[in-house]
Amino acid sequence: MTTNLSTSVNSMFKNTRHLLVSLLVEETYFKSAQLFSIKGRQTQAMINSGSQYSEVLSDAMNSGKQESNTHIINEFDRHNHTFIITETQSPLQTPRPPERFRVMLQFQKCDCGEYQAKHLPYSHVMSACKSINVNPMNYVPTLFTLQHILHVYDNSFSLLA
Numbered sequence: 001m002t003t004n005l006s007t008s009v010n011s012m013f014k015n016t017r018h019l020l021v022s023l024l025v026e027e028t029y030f031k032s033a034q035l036f037s038i039k040g041r042q043t044q045a046m047i048n049s050g051s052q053y054s055e056v057l058s059d060a061m062n063s064g065k066q067e068s069n070t071h072i073i074n075e076f077d078r079h080n081h082t083f084i085i086t087e088t089q090s091p092l093q094t095p096r097p098p099e100r101f102r103v104m105l106q107f108q109k110c111d112c113g114e115y116q117a118k119h120l121p122y123s124h125v126m127s128a129c130k131s132i133n134v135n136p137m138n139y140v141p142t143l144f145t146l147q148h149i150l151h152v153y154d155n156s157f158s159l160l161a
């Protein structure tokens with residue numbers, strides 16, 4: 001997400017690098033105000049159309065769901081909090097030994113570190129959820145709801161004279 005944001009901001013200022021610092025600051029302010037306005041309208045339109053989450057989240061969940069089909073799941077406690085996920089590979093991928101990761105749903109952690117980094121269910125978490133018939137959306141923080149994102153874009157910029 002951070003990489004996407006920096007790429008987006010860099011492309012916004014593609015033609016402004018030759019400006020004086022004061023003009024660059026002013027341009028940054030105006031472009032940011034414009035971006036927040038556009039993104040706010042887009043987010044509101046998605047909410048109005050009945051969406052609850054962004055397309056980025058839906059894409060990530062779909063890809064994680066697909067990838068989870070190649071995992072072998074072992075439960076390691078009766079409370080369904082700890083799992084060992086063994087990644088297998090499809091025959092099209094480069095051969096490598098299967099890797100094992102410990103998923104701890106209760107603490108939202110995995111040995112691979114992806115859960116702690118992205119805070120989103122991905123293939124390991126989705127495998128664990130699937131094995132105990134729990135909806136992985138239960139593990140999506142409210143931070144990723146369109147309503148929460150809209151609050152970010154609702155911040156207004158003061159007019160400059």
Ligand SMILES: [Zn+2]
Nearest residue numbers: 101110112124
């Ligand atoms: Zn993992």
